[in-house]
Amino acid sequence: MFKTKNLLLPALTGLLLWLAWPPLPFAPLLFVALVPLLILADQLKHVPKAGGRIFRNSFFAFFIWNTLSLYWIYNAGQELGVAGALAIVSVPLLLGSLLISFAFLLYHKVRRNFGENIALAALVCGWIGYEYLHQEWQLAFPWMTLGNGLAEYHQIVQWYEYTGVFGGSLWILLANVLVYRIYKYSLILKAEKKSLAGLKWLVLRFALHLAIPVAFSLWIYNHFEEAGNxxxxxxxxxxxxxxxxxxxxxxxxxxxxxxxxxxxxxxxxxxxxxxxxxxxxxxxxxxxxxxxxxxxxxxxxxxxxxxxxxxxxxxxxxxxxxxxxxxxxxxxxxxxxxxxxxxxxxxxxxxxxxxxxxxxxxxxxxxxxxxxxxxxxxxxxxxxxxxxxxxxxxxxxxxxxxxxxxxxxxxxxxxxxxxxxxxxxxxxxxxxxxxxxxxxxxxxxxxxxxxxxxxxxxxxxxxxxxxxxxxxxxxxxxxxxxxxxxxxxxxxxxxxxxxxxxxxxxxxxxxxRGDIIAVIGSIFAFGFILLSFLWKFMSRGIKLNA
Incomplete structure (x- = not known):
C-alpha cells in the first residue's frame, strides 16, 4: 500500500505535470516534472518489494496529472448518470496512469541488474513505447503525449516538422534525466568532495539541451515563408x-x-x-x-x-x-x-x-x-x-x-x-x-x-x-x-x-517518414523488457547450478 511519507515526491511530480499542461502557461515545468519521482525511485531501490512500491507511487503521480488535466471528460458522460460517466472517465485516467507506471517499473528492473545509466535509457524508451502504444491500439488516447504539452509555445517546437510530437516527448524526457543526474552528482559531490568540473559539465549539457532546439526552432520560425496560392x-x-x-x-x-x-x-x-x-x-x-x-x-x-x-x-x-x-x-x-x-x-x-x-x-x-x-x-x-x-x-x-x-x-x-x-x-x-x-x-x-x-x-x-x-x-x-x-x-x-x-x-x-522516433523507442523498449526477463531466468539458472 501507499505510505504517507512517500507520497510527497510523486504528488509533486503529478502537480508539476498538471501545471505544465495546456491551457496553463507553465510548460517549461515539463523539463523538471519527473525528477521528484526519479528521486523517490532512487530512495526506494533497496527496500523490500521496491518494484511494487515504485509502481504504486508512479501510478499515484500520473493519476494526479491525468485527473487534474482530464477532469472535463466527466461532462461528456453526464447523461449516463454518475456510474456511466465514471466508466467513461476511467479509460484515460486509470489506463493511461497504469501504462506510464510500467515505464518506471521497467526502469527499476533494468537498474537493479544493469546500472542506472542503462536504466535511464530504458525509462526513456519505455515511456516513448507507452505513448506509441497508446496512439496505435484500439484503446488509443494520445491526448497526454508529452510532446503535446508544448503546444502553448509552438514557436519553440518548429522542428516538429521533422520529428512530430514524439520528438518533443524525447526532448522533455532527456531534460528530466539530465536534471536528475545533476541532482545525483550534487549528492556525490557533497559526500565525496569531488571536483566541480563534472557538475559544471552536466549543467552545461542541460543548458545546451534546452538552448539548441529552441534556437533552431526560432530560426525556422523567423525564416519560414508560407507557400502562396x-x-x-x-x-x-x-x-x-x-x-x-x-x-x-x-x-x-x-x-x-x-x-x-x-x-x-x-x-x-x-x-x-x-x-x-x-x-x-x-x-x-x-x-x-x-x-x-x-x-x-x-x-x-x-x-x-x-x-x-x-x-x-x-x-x-x-x-x-x-x-x-x-x-x-x-x-x-x-x-x-x-x-x-x-x-x-x-x-x-x-x-x-x-x-x-x-x-x-x-x-x-x-x-x-x-x-x-x-x-x-x-x-x-x-x-x-x-x-x-x-x-x-x-x-x-x-x-x-x-x-x-x-x-x-x-x-x-x-x-x-x-x-x-x-x-x-x-x-x-x-x-x-x-x-x-x-x-x-x-x-x-x-x-x-x-x-x-x-x-x-x-x-x-x-x-x-x-x-x-x-x-x-x-x-x-x-x-x-x-x-x-x-x-x-x-x-x-x-x-x-x-x-x-x-x-x-x-x-x-x-x-x-512518420513516427520514426516512436518506432525506434518502442523497439528498444521491447528489447529492454526482453533483456529483463532473460536476465531473471539466467540468474535463477545460475543460482540452481550453484
Whole structure:
C-alpha cells in the first residue's frame, strides 16, 4: 500500500505535470516534472518489494496529472448518470496512469541488474513505447503525449516538422534525466568532495539541451515563408448546445438555416470553402441517396450563388447492406438488412457530386467498442456523441476530399486531429489544406476544448498545412503553416469568420517518414523488457547450478 511519507515526491511530480499542461502557461515545468519521482525511485531501490512500491507511487503521480488535466471528460458522460460517466472517465485516467507506471517499473528492473545509466535509457524508451502504444491500439488516447504539452509555445517546437510530437516527448524526457543526474552528482559531490568540473559539465549539457532546439526552432520560425496560392474560406460556428438543442431541442431545419445564414453573412463571389462543424447535418443522411437528401438539396441551392463554392460539413450518415459486410454493421429486424452509421464529413459542390469522409479514429468507449470480441460489456455503457446509439462504422475509402478546383482537403473529425501521423498520411494523398470539424461543447466551458484547440497548432507545424477549424461550440479558427493563430472566435457564440488561407503542396520530413522516433523507442523498449526477463531466468539458472 501507499505510505504517507512517500507520497510527497510523486504528488509533486503529478502537480508539476498538471501545471505544465495546456491551457496553463507553465510548460517549461515539463523539463523538471519527473525528477521528484526519479528521486523517490532512487530512495526506494533497496527496500523490500521496491518494484511494487515504485509502481504504486508512479501510478499515484500520473493519476494526479491525468485527473487534474482530464477532469472535463466527466461532462461528456453526464447523461449516463454518475456510474456511466465514471466508466467513461476511467479509460484515460486509470489506463493511461497504469501504462506510464510500467515505464518506471521497467526502469527499476533494468537498474537493479544493469546500472542506472542503462536504466535511464530504458525509462526513456519505455515511456516513448507507452505513448506509441497508446496512439496505435484500439484503446488509443494520445491526448497526454508529452510532446503535446508544448503546444502553448509552438514557436519553440518548429522542428516538429521533422520529428512530430514524439520528438518533443524525447526532448522533455532527456531534460528530466539530465536534471536528475545533476541532482545525483550534487549528492556525490557533497559526500565525496569531488571536483566541480563534472557538475559544471552536466549543467552545461542541460543548458545546451534546452538552448539548441529552441534556437533552431526560432530560426525556422523567423525564416519560414508560407507557400502562396490563397483560398478564400468561411468558417461557421453555429453554437448549438449539444445537451439541450442539438439532437432533441432545436429542429434540424432551423439548425441548417442558422448555418446557411452565418455562411451567407461573410460569403463572397470567390469563396471556395464554407466549413461547418461535426454533425452539423441531422438527422441521418442515407449515403445511397445523397444527391436527393433534403439537407443536401438545400445546401446546393445555397451554393448556387457561389460559382466555385464548396460546403464541407459534418453529418451522421447511414449505409445499408444485404449482408454483414463490415465488422461494425448492425442488424435491423424490420428490414432484415444490415447497416452502418458513420460520424462523417461531406463535401457538397455545385454539381450532383457529393463526397463522403468517414471518421475512422473513434473515441474508445464512446464511439467504438474496443476489442469488442473480448470487451463486449462496453456495449452497455457506450454513449454516442453524434446522435445515434451504438458504435460507429469506421471504414474510410476517401481520406482526402477534392474541391471542383482540384484543391485537396484533409478532414479531421474532432478526436482525429490529435493523431499526428494519421493526419500526415492524409497529406501524402495531396491534401493542400486541413479542416478540423468538431463539437467541443460536450466538455462545457473547461480546459478540454482549450487543449483540443492548442493541439491543432502542432498539426500545422508537422505538415506545414494551414488549418481551418470549425467548432459547433468551442473555438473556431484559422491557423497558418507556422502554427500561428490568424483569427479565432470566442467560446459560446454563434458566429462566422473568413480569411484567405495559403495552400501548400510541399511535404515535410515528418509527413513522409512518420513516427520514426516512436518506432525506434518502442523497439528498444521491447528489447529492454526482453533483456529483463532473460536476465531473471539466467540468474535463477545460475543460482540452481550453484
Amino acid at each position: 490563397p483560398s478564400n474560406v468561411v468558417v461557421v460556428q453555429p453554437n448549438v448546445d449539444p445537451f439541450t438543442e442539438k439532437f432533441n431541442g432545436l429542429p434540424p431545419e432551423q439548425q441548417l438555416e442558422r448555418l446557411i445564414h452565418l455562411s451567407d453573412s461573410l460569403g463572397q463571389p470567390n469563396t471556395e470553402f464554407f466549413i461547418w462543424p461535426e454533425t452539423a447535418i441531422i438527422p441521418l443522411v442515407r449515403e445511397d441517396d445523397l444527391p436527393y437528401d433534403p439537407s443536401v438539396e438545400l445546401i446546393k441551392r445555397f451554393l448556387s450563388k457561389y460559382k466555385n463554392g464548396n460546403v464541407l460539413t459534418g453529418a451522421v450518415t447511414v449505409k445499408w447492406y444485404n449482408d454483414k459486410r463490415t465488422s461494425t454493421a448492425r442488424y435491423n429486424k424490420e428490414s432484415s438488412r444490415y447497416y452502418d452509421v458513420y460520424n462523417a464529413g461531406m463535401l457538397i459542390e455545385n454539381s450532383s457530386k457529393v463526397q463522403v469522409y468517414h471518421k475512422s479514429k473513434l473515441v474508445p468507449g464512446v464511439e467504438s467498442y474496443p476489442y469488442s470480441n473480448v470487451l463486449g460489456f462496453l456495449g452497455n455503457i457506450v454513449i454516442d456523441l453524434g446522435g445515434t446509439s451504438g458504435g460507429y462504422g469506421k471504414d474510410n475509402a476517401n481520406p482526402v476530399l477534392y474541391a471542383q478546383s482540384g484543391i485537396g482537403v484533409a478532414p479531421a473529425i474532432c478526436y482525429e486531429s490529435i493523431f499526428g501521423s494519421f493526419m500526415a498520411d492524409h497529406v501524402l494523398q495531396d491534401a493542400q489544406l486541413m479542416a478540423i470539424i468538431t463539437n467541443d461543447g460536450w466538455w462545457k466551458n473547461t480546459s478540454g476544448y482549450k487543449q483540443h484547440f492548442q493541439y491543432a497548432k502542432l498539426r500545422a507545424i508537422e505538415t506545414r498545412r494551414s488549418i481551418v477549424r470549425s467548432a459547433n461550440t468551442g473555438i473556431s479558427a484559422f491557423i497558418n503553416q507556422r502554427g500561428d493563430i490568424i483569427k479565432q472566435t470566442k467560446w459560446w457564440e454563434p458566429t462566422a469568420i473568413k480569411a484567405d488561407i495559403n495552400l501548400n503542396t510541399t511535404l515535410t520530413f515528418y509527413s513522409t
